[in-house]
Amino acid sequence: MSGHTTEAMTPDEIDDLARRARDGDRDALEHLLGAIRPRALNVCRGVLPFLPDAEDACQEALLNIATKVGSWHGNGRFTTWMHVVALNAARSTYRRLRNQAVAADPQEVGPLDRPDPRTTSVIAGTRLDLLDAMETLERDHPKYVEPLVLRDVYGLAYDEIAALLGLPLGTVKAQIHHGRQLTRPLLRDLS
Incomplete structure (x- = not known):
């Protein structure tokens, strides 16, 4: 090899x-x-x-x-x-x-309450506000984070996620669906 x-x-x-x-x-x-x-x-x-x-x-x-x-x-x-x-x-x-x-120092960094579109990554569908939303989701509902990120950020197949996490396929699909519902209101409108 x-x-x-x-x-x-x-x-x-x-x-x-x-x-x-x-x-x-x-x-x-x-x-x-x-x-x-x-x-x-x-x-x-x-x-x-x-x-x-x-x-x-x-x-x-x-x-x-x-x-x-x-x-x-x-x-x-x-x-x-x-x-x-x-x-x-x-x-x-x-x-x-x-x-x-x-x-x-906040004077050096500038306001952190709204992401700067120049520093917001859209590589692989990931945005910094999504990472912040994942932090909140992990704190409040940790079981939804990993399946959601594996599916929506990295595009793994549902069956592959189920095998990786050792969960039934239906459970994985339900966790991803519920995770999406919880995450949606946490994402900022950057328009």
Whole structure:
């Protein structure tokens, strides 16, 4: 497998590397991290449009993957599990950056109550007001966040989300529907 890029590796090859890494093969772990890095970075860039921020989140995601690869049970594709880890790292980085901006001198930063359209990302359908809405939803109704983000931001299929989260398909669909209803009023009108 040496010399393979992520595009050249099949999902089965990535799953095989992940199984070997999970079982303690350090070389497989290093190869796996290299193979999935571009995909993890793309997930992070979907949330964080500024490349250095996305790269920081990607590094956090790869560290989490390296230390928690044993928690992947092999029930679904490794890349789906990795997607969730990368998404969580990007959201964590976003929260940290937002908190730093709020803690900064308001005279320097400017008003934070309305997003600046120049800094509002529409990459992969993600907007900063959506991330704020997800924070509120996570605080008030946490069970809806992950299925909603996996479906509406990253476009995973309902059955793939159900397998990843270990939930019945009908439950996933209901959680996404209810999550959308709860999120809609939290989104700001930027027009």
